[in-house]
Structures are given as structure tokens and as C-alpha cells.
Amino acid sequence: xxxxxxxxxxxxxxxxxxxxxxxxxxxxxxxxxxxxxxxxxxxxxxxxxxxxxxxxxxxxxxxxxxxxxxxxxxxxxxxxxxxxxxxxxxxxxxxxxxxxxxxxxxxxxxxxxxxxxxxxxxxxxxxxxxxxxxxxxxxxxxxxxxxxxxxxxxxxxxxxxxxxxxxxxxxxxxxxxxxxx
Amino acid sequence: xxxxxxxxxxxxxxxxxxxxxxxxxxxxxxxxxxxxxxxxxxxxxxxxxxxxxxxxxxxxxxxxxxxxxxxxxxxxxxxxxxxxxxxxxxxxxxxxxxxxxxxxxxxxxxxxxxxxxxxxxxxxxxxxxxxxxxxxxxxxxxxxxxxxxxxxxxxxxxxxxxxxxxxxxxxxxxxxxxxxxxxxxxxxxxxxxxxxxxxxxxxxxxxxxxxxxxxxxxxxxxxxxxxxxxxxxxxxxxxxxxxxxxxxxxxxxxxxxxxxxxxxxxxxxxxxxxxxxxxxxxxxxxxxxxxxxxxxxxxxxxxxxxxxxxxxxxxxxxxxxxxxxxxxxxxxxxxxxxxxxxxxxxxxx
Numbered sequence: 248x249x250x251x252x253x254x255x256x257x258x259x260x261x262x263x264x265x266x267x268x269x270x271x272x273x274x275x276x277x278x279x280x281x282x283x284x285x286x287x288x289x290x291x292x293x294x295x296x297x298x299x300x301x302x303x304x305x306x307x308x309x310x311x312x313x314x315x316x317x318x319x320x321x322x323x324x325x326x327x328x329x330x331x332x333x334x335x336x337x338x339x340x341x342x343x344x345x346x347x348x349x350x351x352x353x354x355x356x357x358x359x360x361x362x363x364x365x366x367x368x369x370x371x372x373x374x375x376x377x378x379x380x381x382x383x384x385x386x387x388x389x390x391x392x393x394x395x396x397x398x399x400x401x402x403x404x405x406x407x408x409x410x411x412x413x414x415x416x417x418x419x420x421x422x423x424x425x426x427x428x
Numbered sequence: 429x430x431x432x433x434x435x436x437x438x439x440x441x442x443x444x445x446x447x448x449x450x451x452x453x454x455x456x457x458x459x460x461x462x463x464x465x466x467x468x469x470x471x472x473x474x475x476x477x478x479x480x481x482x483x484x485x486x487x488x489x490x491x492x493x494x495x496x497x498x499x500x501x502x503x504x505x506x507x508x509x510x511x512x513x514x515x516x517x518x519x520x521x522x523x524x525x526x527x528x529x530x531x532x533x534x535x536x537x538x539x540x541x542x543x544x545x546x547x548x549x550x551x552x553x554x555x556x557x558x559x560x561x562x563x564x565x566x567x568x569x570x571x572x573x574x575x576x577x578x579x580x581x582x583x584x585x586x587x588x589x590x591x592x593x594x595x596x597x598x599x600x601x602x603x604x605x606x607x608x609x610x611x612x613x614x615x616x617x618x619x620x621x622x623x624x625x626x627x628x629x630x631x632x633x634x635x636x637x638x639x640x641x642x643x644x645x646x647x648x649x650x651x652x653x654x655x656x657x658x659x660x661x662x663x664x665x666x667x668x669x670x671x672x673x674x675x676x677x678x679x680x681x682x683x684x685x686x687x688x689x690x691x692x693x694x695x696x697x698x699x700x701x702x703x704x705x706x707x708x709x710x711x712x713x714x715x716x717x718x719x720x721x722x723x724x725x726x727x728x729x730x731x732x733x734x735x736x737x738x739x740x741x742x743x744x745x746x747x748x749x750x751x752x753x754x755x756x757x758x759x760x761x762x763x764x765x766x767x768x769x770x771x772x773x774x775x776x777x
């Protein structure tokens with residue numbers, strides 16, 4: 248078998264070089280054929296949407312920005328155990344632990360807490376492994392459709408506890424909702 | 429004396445315990461041990477983790493021992509046959525012992541500084557259940573301050589008595605011990621006495637759980653984020669051979685060097701352990717190697733890399749013979765197109 252005949256993909260076609268007939272040389276039929284394909288697409292479902300008036304449906308497994316949860320009493324769940332940072336494939340998470348003082352018992356759930364907790368949003372790949380590693384139900388990837396805002400400085404993408412911890416009002420509201428049910 | 433453990437035969441001295449003989453063989457037959465510490469006299473026999481089945485007492489008396497024996501305190505006899513890993517009875521007993529040890533042990537591994545190098549964590553990972561059947565409240569103790577260097581978490585204690593033996597055998601005077609009885613027994617100093625002996629820090633190293641931890645390292649980092657190095661310094665009181673746990677250029681913790689059974693080879697003094705945290709104090713020898721499955725090896729490249737061998741036809745990676753011929757550029761006829769006809773032939777235009 249010569250190399251001209253081998254088709255590894257099985258899709259190889261030999262182009263014929265035969266002469267065209269008079270009708271074919273007029274190209275009229277070919278033009279209408281092509282036009283037909285074009286017109287058919289007018290009646291098809293459109294692939295585009297009018298963003299931002301219309302928004303696409305999110306996947307049910309969509310993972311948005313992170314949130315560090317508070318428990319029912321508004322105390323932070325995170326104990327800075329470091330398992331999220333260990334599991335993070337992008338090494339986006341860093342933390343510094345501190346010991347809870349006697350008068351901070353309403354702020355943190357365990358005797359150890361994260362005094363600094365930072366996620367580098369430029370490194371984060373939103374894989375959700377931190378959420379799976381967390382033994383304290385502290386870090387969650389929310390379904391928030393808000394994306395990380397654009398900025399000029401790299402430092403702006405390092406989200407600290409001010410941006411990550413669940414707002415206290417939200418924790419209060421959650422508790423009220425839970426009690427109402 | 430000849431002893432057979434799980435089918436492995438070994439020649440041992442009289443007076444060797446089954447656990448020591450198993451450790452000489454090494455590998456999977458070594459039963460876990462929480463309270464036994466080879467450098468401490470009189471340790472062992474308390475945690476019951478190392479239970480093993482003696483299927484043949486000795487050459488003179490070949491009857492099997494009716495009950496499972498604690499291998500750390502049972503001496504070897506000539507011709508003894510022991511089953512550890514291979515015996516389902518032992519496996520079940522170890523599961524039960526693990527469950528008992530975990531009854532009062534709090535689930536605070538995320539907070540505990542020992543996590544990652546904890547014997548109880550390893551034990552429960554291997555033998556334990558993923559959930560607890562214990563529904564009663566766990567025993568708890570008031571936190572007690574036992575000095576500026578050592579943090580006591582009595583809730584985590586499994587009462588192995590190792591720290592008591594360290595204080596008895598390494599230091600001159602012991603100021604702490606096990607108080608009360610039964611469920612109330614707890615490690616404590618005699619009426620709020622601070623432990624300040626020069627070698628008291630070794631209690632931290634021998635503690636199999638996180639009951640005694642280093643106050644200077646408290647919550648500073650997790651074990652697996654540190655890079656351990658073997659280091660030594662010229663110390664007037666101890667051998668000065670330690671492992672330093674570094675984070676960047678900072679020495680966060682200094683411990684004794686632990687062997688594969690997590691036992692300290694040489695006890696170090698408190699001044700090495702707590703006061704010398706400058707890199708300039710130490711002569712760093714090299715990275716400390718841990719067993720393969722340890723979490724300390726995370727992000728650590730000290731392990732020996734084994735070459736991957738693909739078992740296949742030897743020549744298959746080399747390709748076809750005709751492809752392996754090296755063509756010189758001069759041999760290529762650029763006048764010939766791929767269809768085999770010369771460039772200027774009629775067909776190619």
C-alpha cells in the first residue's frame with residue numbers, strides 16, 4: 248500500500264479532478280443550495296442571548312465565591328486547621344491561627360481561630376476541594392453569581408476575612424429562618 | 429531462641445518481648461503501641477493496643493495461650509508462634525481497643541497541635557471506625573496551667589503514663605502524676621506546681637496524643653506546613669541532636685529525633701527545645717525523612733523517587749525500523765513531491 252492510499256482516520260477522500268458539466272459551470276444550483284442553508288438558520292433556535300438583559304441559567308453544580316460560615320450563634324466556624332490550604336491544588340489559601348481570648352467566646356466557636364485567612368482569587372480555580380476538606384463546615388463555595396471584580400492591582404485579588412466571612416446579619420437571618428421552620 | 433511472628437522466623441535474646449521481636453522483623457507485623465516506649469523502663473501494658481495471639485506457647489509447652497497477650501510485656505519463649513496482623517481475633521481486639529481509647533478522646537484534631545504526628549490518629553485511621561457509638565457525654569476537665577512551656581489538655585489524655593515515667597527516669601524530681609481514680613484519673617501537678625525541670629520538655633515528645641504540647645509552638649502552624657530538618661548544637665546539658673521544624677527561615681519548634689515508632693532516640697533539654705529558636709543557634713544537617721504515608725511528607729521532596737518501569741516489548745518504544753533510519757538532508761530529493769512524481773512532471777503542473 249502506498250502512502251497515498253493510507254487513511255489513518257478513515258475519512259480521507261480522494262479529490263476527483265473531473266471536468267464540470269455546463270449546468271455545474273453556471274453555479275446557479277450551487278448558489279441556491281448555499282442560500283437555502285443560510286435561510287434555514289433564520290428559523291433555528293438562536294445560540295446567542297441579550298446579555299445583560301437576559302442571563303443564562305447556571306449549572307446546578309456551579310461554584311461561586313467562597314464564604315466562611317458562622318454558626319447559629321454568629322460565631323465563626325473556622326478553626327484554622329489548615330486542611331483547606333493543604334487540599335488546595337492551586338495553593339491559593341493561607342492562614343494564621345490565633346488563640347481565642349476569654350472575652351471572645353461569642354466570636355469564635357473553638358479555642359483556636361484564624362486571625363488571618365486569605366484566598367488569592369487569581370490563583371483559585373474554584374474546584375471546591377477546600378469545601379470538601381473542611382471538617383468544621385466553615386468554608387463554602389456559594390452560588391453567588393457575583394464574580395470577582397476586575398482591578399488594576401494584584402493585591403486587590405487577595406481576599407481577606409473582611410470579604411470572606413459571612414456577614415453577621417446573614418447569620419442572624421439564617422438563625423431566624425431556621426427557628427421559624 | 430527462635431520466635432515466629434506471622435510466619436517470619438527470628439532469633440532473639442532471652443528476655444526480649446514479643447513487641448521488640450516484631451520490631452526487629454519490622455513491616456506489617458509490628459503491632460501498634462501507644463503506651464510502650466522502648467527507652468522508658470516499666471512502660472507498656474496499659475493501652476492494650478499491641479494485643480497479639482500466641483498460637484503456640486513454646487517448644488516445651490506448645491499449648492496456645494487462651495487469651496490475647498499484650499505483646500509489649502510478654503516475653504518470648506523458645507519456639508513461640510505469634511500472630512499479629514494475620515489473626516482476625518487480634519484485628520477485632522485492636523478495633524475494640526481503639527474504640528475504647530476514643531471514648532473520652534475529644535474530636536478536636538483540627539484544633540490540636542499534635543494532629544499529623546499523633547499516634548492515636550494513626551491508630552484510629554488504621555483500626556478505628558469512622559463514627560462513634562458512644563452517646564454519653566465525654567469526660568472533661570478544667571484546663572490547668574502546668575508551667576510556661578508545656579500546655580496540658582487533660583481531655584485528650586489516654587493515661588499511658590509515659591510522661592510520668594519520663595519525669596521519674598529522666599528528671600531528678602517528679603512534680604506531676606496521675607491523680608484520682610477510674611474515670612476521674614487525670615494528669616496534674618501536686619497543687620498547681622509548675623513543671624520546670626530542665627528535661628521536663630521530653631514529656632511533650634513522649635506523649636502519644638496531644639495532651640502535652642509545646643506552648644511556644646501553640647497554634648503557630650500545623651505540623652505538615654513545617655519543614656523538618658535534623659540539626660544539632662553544642663549543648664552543655666544534652667546531646668543537642670534535635671529536629672527543628674521550620675517555616676521559611678523561622679524555627680517554629682524544636683523536638684527530639686523520633687524513630688519510625690515515634691520514640692525519641694536522645695532526650696533533649698528544655699533550653700534546646702524552648703529557648704533556641706534562632707537559625708544561627710543550630711547547625712542544620714539535612715532534611716528529616718518520615719515514613720511514606722505521613723502527612724508531614726506533604727509538599728516534601730525528600731522521598732526517594734522510584735523509576736517507573738514499563739513492562740512491555742523492549743523495542744516498542746523505539747518505533748519501526750524504517751523510521752529509525754536517520755536521513756541526511758542531502759539525501760532528500762526536493763524535486764520529488766509526496767505523490768512520488770517529480771516536481772516538473774506533467775501531472776503536477
